[in-house]
Amino acid sequence: MPAVPASFIEPLWVHFEALIPARVDTHPLGCHRRRIPDRVVFDKLVARLVLGGSYHRHADDRVSATTLLRAHRDEWIAAGVFDRLEQAALEAYDTVVGLDLSALVVDGCIVKAPCSGDNTGKSPVDRAKSGLKRSLLVEGAGVPIGCELAGANRHDSPLLRPILERLSRFGFDLPETITVHLDSGYDSAVTRELLDELGCTWQINPKGQFVPVNHTHRWKVERTNSWHTRGFRALQIVTDRSEAIQRAWIAPANGKGRRWRDHRQVVNGILWKLRTGAPWRDVPERYGPWKTGHERLRIWTMDGTGAKILDEAVVKDDAAGEVEWVFSVDSSSIRAHQHAAGARKKGAAPIRSRPSLWPENVSDGPAED
Incomplete structure (x- = not known):
């Protein structure tokens, strides 16, 4: 196979x-x-x-x-074949789809490196065993456009400058305003000074405050890191000791990507779930992995795709004269599954249940430390 x-x-x-x-x-x-x-x-x-x-x-x-x-x-x-392959893939994607360089996300990922070598150190998440850290830069849709390697015991902040300098691969064809989205590990005056120097705005999670990843743009880099480690075993367990070889494996992984599940197949799975009311795990295999349908529905809900589809349908039906603008209002009560119970009944909802994409008190510009 x-x-x-x-x-x-x-x-x-x-x-x-x-x-x-x-x-x-x-x-x-x-x-x-x-x-x-x-x-x-x-x-x-x-x-x-x-x-x-x-x-x-x-x-x-x-x-x-x-x-x-x-x-x-x-x-x-x-001969630089791997790097040129990655660059060619990015240029082709930019031509056909378009890279969103106005919203960048940076985050690190620690993987096993049992053979030690370059860019390895004691892993803080694996009982001080040898590990490697990949600091990944993705654009607005989650496409990887740069990567820096370091030991697993290195902090993320020192890797921010070299990873942002990877934007030089696009020459002067950059948007006027670039927003960099970072987690609380980058919440420092040094990071803000660096972003000011590079002319970037930022969205940084404040230290000591829990902000759900799905309420920010950071879920895109988390998804890409998961795709790297789950889709490419050589990136999950790094056995090559040379830095040049370690980087060579990342380039074709970024250029290859993962085949996007067909929208029609996913929509059919979502409609099957809506029609039957069955749990997500019971969605038939012919509609693809149930996690894909759940994730795609969550993304479409957050970016307003569902509302846009409804508006488009109403406009088309109205143009055909099939909409009668007579309104009726009523309510109904339905049974809720036990998993839907437990909602907060008094007081304001906590931050983790906010429907907005970004909490109001998250740092979005220069601030005094």
Whole structure:
């Protein structure tokens, strides 16, 4: 079974093959052994990125671990093929869909690094075992556009400047106003001075105050970090010791992305759940993972997609003369499941139940410390 569907791997290989430099044969007699096809090695590298494990586990009678590890991989890293692939993917996405560089989100993620090496340190979340921290920069829709590596025991704040300097890859084609969304780990005067220096505004969660991640823009970077660790085993458990190799694995992961579940399939699952009233976990597999439907419905509710659909339907029906503007008002009582019970009955609702996207007392500009 392939690690990646053919519908995805084929166009990725076409772009990758175009970036591979022509090989110069330096043997005086030109009598080298026949070179392993690049496509075979590419498929093996993608399989290791997705499935993880040692290089020997992915070797077979067509290609050895030595060829896979030292020859092709290091040769492509030295030629900058992986970085150019990521840049080409970002430029293509910007052309077709458009990158939202006006709202950026930065956050870190700690993963295991049992073999130590560059950018590793004692992990504070894994009993001081060797770990690696990835500080990830995503744009408004959650597309990764930059990454910095450091030891797991490093603080996030010192990584903010180099990660924001990754925006130089887009040249001068940047919006006039850029808002950076950060969690409470960045709540300091040093961070604000840095963002002022770079000409950015900010939304920073205040220290000591709980702000649900789904009430902010930070859920987008959390989703991307989850996609990296759950979709790519080589990024979840880093066994490569060299920084160049560690970065090389991140570039194709950012360029590959994950196949977006078809909206029609997800909408059908949501309508099935609405029609039957069954729990989310009972949604049939033909509608995709139930978590996808739940997450998509939550996103569409928060960004007002549902209200826009209703308004559009009313406008079209009204234009066709099918809307009779005679109003009736009534109420009804229905039974609520036990999971819907427990709502606050007195006083103001706590911050975690606010419907707004951002609490009013979150720092959104320069402030005195």
